[in-house]
Amino acid sequence: MTRTRPESDAATRVAVSTVIFTLRRAPHAERADVVLPLVRRTRDPFEGHWALPGGWLDEVEGLDAAASRTLAETTGLAPSYLEQLYAFGDVDRSPTRVVSIVYWALLRGDEVDAQLAAHAALGDAPENVSWFDAASLPPLAFDHNQIVDYALWRLRNKVGYSRIAHGLLPAAFTLAELREVYEAILGRRLDPANFRRQAEASGTLIPTDGFRTGNHRPARLYTYNRDVELADRGPLLPAAVPDTRGPASFSERSMS
Amino acid sequence: MTRTRPESDAATRVAVSTVIFTLRRAPHAERADVVLPLVRRTRDPFEGHWALPGGWLDEVEGLDAAASRTLAETTGLAPSYLEQLYAFGDVDRSPTRVVSIVYWALLRGDEVDAQLAAHAALGDAPENVSWFDAASLPPLAFDHNQIVDYALWRLRNKVGYSRIAHGLLPAAFTLAELREVYEAILGRRLDPANFRRQAEASGTLIPTDGFRTGNHRPARLYTYNRDVELADRGPLLPAAVPDTRGPASFSERSMS
DNA sequence: GCAAAAGTGTTGCCGTTACACCCATGT
DNA sequence: ACATGGGTGTAACGGCAACACTTTTGC
The missing domain is CATH 3.90.79.10 (Nucleoside Triphosphate Pyrophosphohydrolase)
Structure with a gap:
């Protein structure tokens, strides 16, 4: 150029x-x-x-x-x-x-x-x-x-x-759900106890008062700390993820 | 596309x-x-x-x-x-x-x-x-x-x-020279003793019989293990670095 | 009570850091 | 001899993996 x-x-x-x-x-x-x-x-x-x-x-x-x-x-x-x-x-x-x-x-x-x-x-x-x-x-x-x-x-x-795994979870989630994301991406099982400690030590999780109730002991719900970017992109600004409410019709510009 | x-x-x-x-x-x-x-x-x-x-x-x-x-x-x-x-x-x-x-x-x-x-x-x-x-x-x-x-x-x-630091060094180099590359890039001093151990443990260095003689105790010369890529690029092939012997004249396509 | 997941505690290993120390060379 | 960088030794620290253990629920 x-x-x-x-x-x-x-x-x-x-x-x-x-x-x-x-x-x-x-x-x-x-x-x-x-x-x-x-x-x-x-x-x-x-x-x-x-x-x-x-x-x-x-x-x-x-x-x-x-x-x-x-x-x-x-x-x-x-x-x-x-x-x-x-x-x-x-x-x-x-x-x-x-x-x-x-x-x-x-x-x-x-x-x-x-x-x-x-x-x-x-x-x-x-x-x-x-x-x-x-x-x-x-x-x-x-x-x-x-x-x-x-x-x-x-x-x-x-x-x-990085914390991109949160990009695959809803606003509130349990540590087991977060762990499942990691397990699915990495393709291997992770130790729940150690995973919990690492996640808590990362400083990106905010515990809420909510619990996910299921078949066993209820699990605490966490929220992602939105002050932290999902990934460090250095001097590059994070790609804007436009809040596409009422998303553009995809038929108006059909691909076929 | x-x-x-x-x-x-x-x-x-x-x-x-x-x-x-x-x-x-x-x-x-x-x-x-x-x-x-x-x-x-x-x-x-x-x-x-x-x-x-x-x-x-x-x-x-x-x-x-x-x-x-x-x-x-x-x-x-x-x-x-x-x-x-x-x-x-x-x-x-x-x-x-x-x-x-x-x-x-x-x-x-x-x-x-x-x-x-x-x-x-x-x-x-x-x-x-x-x-x-x-x-x-x-x-x-x-x-x-x-x-x-x-x-x-x-x-x-x-x-x-990664091992990209070797991209800034000639074929044979001392550990001090390799360390200087890291120091220049990172902008801080590194402990020579610890740097030596890490470099040797990386498995990318091949000691030679040569020594760099100077003002003090001669330092052993090392060679980079060319079987190892400078950086893991995953499924991407490393960008070819064409061996530009007799490099293309840059005046034939002047920029100005 | 029992199974199973949630959550805590403990231990050993290993890589890194800090720094003391010895080695070999030029001056 | 001595200054200086080359090179080795070692102890403290911290993160992490492994795994025993306690807690809390549904059935």
């Missing part, structure tokens, strides 16, 4: 895609699974294949905004955490030259149902969207398998040194 | 820039400083201001290749480590709409002189390039101050959990 105008780069287009994770617990499953929504392509290239939700970058919007917008338009979802992942720009990753700015995002399990129900009530349900277990994906369009693998790698790393 | 062709995004152009760090020890200085080369702009916008080396993305090259190429063309330098930093794409970051894919890179101190000497011998010396202390930069063009800050943050973080 500091140079002369290019002879011709009109053929290079910029797209924005998002890998958005949430957790889903199968009816009688031991652990929760990491799942993500994909969109079925209805035109070439890769017609019929599943692809990451996304779209073209608009001239008048920033990258973060483009990620939020295209995600809402294709899936009807608004993430609780959003972060840029990587820019993919190999020449042969698409039949035409496309540079994809890819984001990754988190969405609380309770929000999935709420947001989709809101759209359904408006007769505005997303089409061609389906949820997949991140651990066992079919062959996707373009280089999207590699992209999801990278996003998963970042998620697993980041859960170890 | 999974969507329909945009109505018009021809006005959005893609640039690639690189923040390339090396260390320089002032004549009688206590510590080495982190320095980076900047290019003086010779046209609007920001004419006269210093900016990161970079250029427009070519239609026929990948992003990594574009970073290497534009860096060589503007500064004559070929990095020893290269990694994508972030994609900047705010609407107002430039008078015209520009998405910048920014890389950050490391260069060994001995290579700086060697590469520049090679260019000088060919009467092919870079112009409008100057080196700056990363800790005290003047106001740069565009959002480049923020970008350098972010690159520095990444460098300091990454030095704590």
Whole structure:
């Protein structure tokens, strides 16, 4: 951008895609699974294949905004955490030259149902969207398998040194629920006693007066300390997660 | 990229820039400083201001290749480590709409002189390039101050959990020299005894039979274990650092 | 009462830190 | 000899993993 105008780069287009994770617990499953929504392509290239939700970058919007917008338009979802992942720009990753700015995002399990129900009530349900277990994906369009693998790698790393796990939980939660998030992402069991101490020592949890009552001893409910960012992004401002109340209709800019 | 062709995004152009760090020890200085080369702009916008080396993305090259190429063309330098930093794409970051894919890179101190000497011998010396202390930069063009800050943050973080420091050292080095790299990046003194043990325990150092003789007891020379990547990039392949022997002339694609 | 999850206590291990100390070399 | 950096030893501290144990509920 500091140079002369290019002879011709009109053929290079910029797209924005998002890998958005949430957790889903199968009816009688031991652990929760990491799942993500994909969109079925209805035109070439890769017609019929599943692809990451996304779209073209608009001239008048920033990258973060483009990620939020295209995600809402294709899936009807608004993430609780959003972060840029990587820019993919190999020449042969698409039949035409496309540079994809890819984001990754988190969405609380309770929000999935709420947001989709809101759209359904408006007769505005997303089409061609389906949820997949991140651990066992079919062959996707373009280089999207590699992209999801990278996003998963970042998620697993980041859960170890930040508080992003809270991006997958509702406002109030028990320590067991928080632990389940970690277990699902890391794919292994954690010691409840040690997990409790670490979580309490982190200074990001606020105990409430509420309890979650169930089959056994009631568990205290905690709240996330919102003064603390979910992740330290250094000198970068956190990607705005626009409070998409009355989310933009995703049919007005259909993908297919 | 999974969507329909945009109505018009021809006005959005893609640039690639690189923040390339090396260390320089002032004549009688206590510590080495982190320095980076900047290019003086010779046209609007920001004419006269210093900016990161970079250029427009070519239609026929990948992003990594574009970073290497534009860096060589503007500064004559070929990095020893290269990694994508972030994609900047705010609407107002430039008078015209520009998405910048920014890389950050490391260069060994001995290579700086060697590469520049090679260019000088060919009467092919870079112009409008100057080196700056990363800790005290003047106001740069565009959002480049923020970008350098972010690159520095990444460098300091990454030095704590990877072996990138070796990207700033020649093939053989003493533990004191390796420690000086860490001290310069982190900006604080490290205990020589403890540093030695940590370095040896890391399994990335191979002791040689050589010694660096100086004013005091000779210090053993070590070599970096090249089987180990400088940094774990997960499912991403390490950015190729093309062995730019006989580096592309940077005057054939002048920046100004 | 019993099973099972919530929550507390205790111990050992291991990596890091601080710092004392010896070693080898140039002057 | 002595100053200086190279290199080794060691003890205190703190975080973490393992696991025994107590508490509180539903059935």
